[in-house]
Amino acid sequence: MVINRPTCEVCVDGVTGAIAAQSGGAHRLELCQTLSVGGTTPSVGLMRSTKASVDLPVHVLIRPRAGDFHFDTAEFDVMRRDIEAAGESGAEGVVIGSLETDGGPDVERTARLVEDARPMSVTFHRAFDVVPDADAALEGLIGLGIDRVLTSGQASSAWEGRGLLRHLVDAAGGRIVIMPGAGIDETHVGELIHETGVQEVHFSARREVVMATGDRAVTMGNDGSADRVRGVTDAERVRAIIAAASAASVR
Numbered sequence: 001m002v003i004n005r006p007t008c009e010v011c012v013d014g015v016t017g018a019i020a021a022q023s024g025g026a027h028r029l030e031l032c033q034t035l036s037v038g039g040t041t042p043s044v045g046l047m048r049s050t051k052a053s054v055d056l057p058v059h060v061l062i063r064p065r066a067g068d069f070h071f072d073t074a075e076f077d078v079m080r081r082d083i084e085a086a087g088e089s090g091a092e093g094v095v096i097g098s099l100e101t102d103g104g105p106d107v108e109r110t111a112r113l114v115e116d117a118r119p120m121s122v123t124f125h126r127a128f129d130v131v132p133d134a135d136a137a138l139e140g141l142i143g144l145g146i147d148r149v150l151t152s153g154q155a156s157s158a159w160e161g162r163g164l165l166r167h168l169v170d171a172a173g174g175r176i177v178i179m180p181g182a183g184i185d186e187t188h189v190g191e192l193i194h195e196t197g198v199q200e201v202h203f204s205a206r207r208e209v210v211m212a213t214g215d216r217a218v219t220m221g222n223d224g225s226a227d228r229v230r231g232v233t234d235a236e237r238v239r240a241i242i243a244a245a246s247a248a249s250v251r
Contacts, residue, residue, distance in 0.1 A: 007200040008235065008242045009059070009179065011035065013042070017233035018050045018058075024238025028057045030095055030123075035204065037066035038126070041082045047089035059093035059123060060086040061124070062113070069099040069127035076109055083116045093120050095150065097127030104131055105140050114144055123144055123148045126181065130154075134164065138171060148177035150202055157183030158192060159203075164212060165196040186240040190248035203246055205237035 010021035013035045014081040021029055031050055032039035039061050042050075050058055064071065064078045071079065073141045079096070086094050096113045098106040105124075106237070114122050124141050131137040141149060153161020158180035168178045180192060181202030187203060206230045 004199060006245050006248070007196065008238075008245055009181075009200060009202045011039070011181070011202060011204045011239055012233050013039070014046065014233075015049045015053050018054045018056075020233040020235040021205070021238050022054045022056055024207045024233075024235035025242045026056060026238055028059065028090065028092075029054065030059050030061060030202065031091075032061035032063070032095075034066070037204075039063060040066060041079075044085050044089060047086060047091060051090040052132075055142035056119075057092040058090075059095050059121065060089075061093045061095045061125065062086070063097070063125070069097050069105075069130070070101055071098055071109075071110075075137075079113060080116050082083045083113060083120075087117070087120055091120060092146075093123060095123040097125040099127050099131065102132070104133065105137050107140055107144065110141075110146075111144050121147050123179070125152055126151050126152060128154075129161075134168065135171060138168060138176070142172070144250060146176060148179050148200065150179050150181050155182075158184060159188050162192055162195050162220045165192075165198065184241065186237070186244040190243055191246045193245060193248040203241055204231075205234050205241055206231040207234040208232075208238065 007027045007113045011027040012018045012021050013033050016030055031042050034040045040063050062079050062082050064075045083094050093198050094117045098109045100106045126192050128149050151166035152158045155161030163211045172178055179200040179202050180198055184203040209232050
């Protein structure tokens with residue numbers, strides 16, 4: 001089976017990471033902050049600086065806090081304002097997700113966010129991975145006109161969720177893009193593409209670096225390790241994953 005060369009989206013949490021991803025050959029960026037908790041909305045300054053520093057499409061994560069994906073009225077208002085800020089900053093897309101208390105997509109609020117976002121591209125993020133009925137959720141998102149779903153196939157990693165990913169690609173039938181993400185690296189991205197038939201992949205390609213200021217007796221949060229090391233985007237890893245993904249298209 002011949003597969004078109006896949007689009008590779010790299011998740012970054014800073015300008016330096018965005019530049020590294022571009023250097024490594026990324027096709028598109030997802031921009032966020034605090035990747036250690038799955039990502040939250042980047043600041044307006046980070047949005048603008050990133051757009052000024054790279055020549056790639058940038059999709060901005062819209063998530064006002066860590067934790068679950070059921071947001072109160074105040075948080076929803078923040079999301080709407082952040083979408084406006086993303087558009088004003090020149091972003092090409094936003095990445096959204098809002099769930100009801102029963103775990104299904106919040107159709108009314110998601111529809112409003114999609115309306116706010118246009119003409120930017122809209123991705124529904126990994127909130128999809130905790131919905132109780134993936135097929136029903138997928139059809140609902142298609143009905144809302146969402147462009148793509150970022151998902152691990154409701155597993156801890158995209159590789160583990162490849163069975164559901166294959167099913168979702170088939171169920172989508174080209175009506176929406178299924179973009180796998182979570183734990184994707186150069187060792188299996190080619191096989192993942194072949195087994196699932198996806199045309200886009202999402203990864204972070206990070207490595208840990210020791211803090212320049214070294215160990216401190218005082219910690220700044222609940223996770224003391226976060227005061228000693230941090231993750232950074234590795235241009236060489238980006239390049240290696242893209243090469244492996246591209247090789248899958250010419251088998």
